[in-house]
Amino acid sequence: MDVAGTEDGIKKPTTTFSACFGDTFIMLHPIKYATMLAEKMEKHGATGWLVKTGWSGGRYGYGSRIKLPYTRKIIDAIHSGSLLNAEYKKTEIFGFEISTEVEGVTSEILDPINTVSSLC
Incomplete structure (x- = not known):
């Protein structure tokens, strides 16, 4: 996917992909976090x-x-x-x-x- 950056002055698109924002900093698979979020939302009616x-x-x-x-x-x-x-x-x-x-x-x-x- 070609996208331009959100920073000021970035006009030329670069190819990038991330399965989950901040994926380099998370310890578990993104689906584990999605499951945990869904469970908490259901529990609290969010x-x-x-x-x-x-x-x-x-x-x-x-x-x-x-x-x-x-x-x-x-x-x-x-x-x-x-x-x-x-x-x-x-x-x-x-x-x-x-x-x-x-x-x-x-x-x-x-x-x-x-x-x-x-x-x-």
């Missing part, structure tokens, strides 16, 4: 949210970063609890449930498949 805040719309040169005001609106909806009552659709491949609407956010960016053009 909800979890994956929020895409980075690149959207295709590879470097075609897309752009998700606008910060949109990210803030999504986080606000999580904090207020409104996303708990939202409508969702399930993705084909991974089975993620994606909110179809968040107040103040362009609905097209909520599902990444909508942001990738055929040119990518």
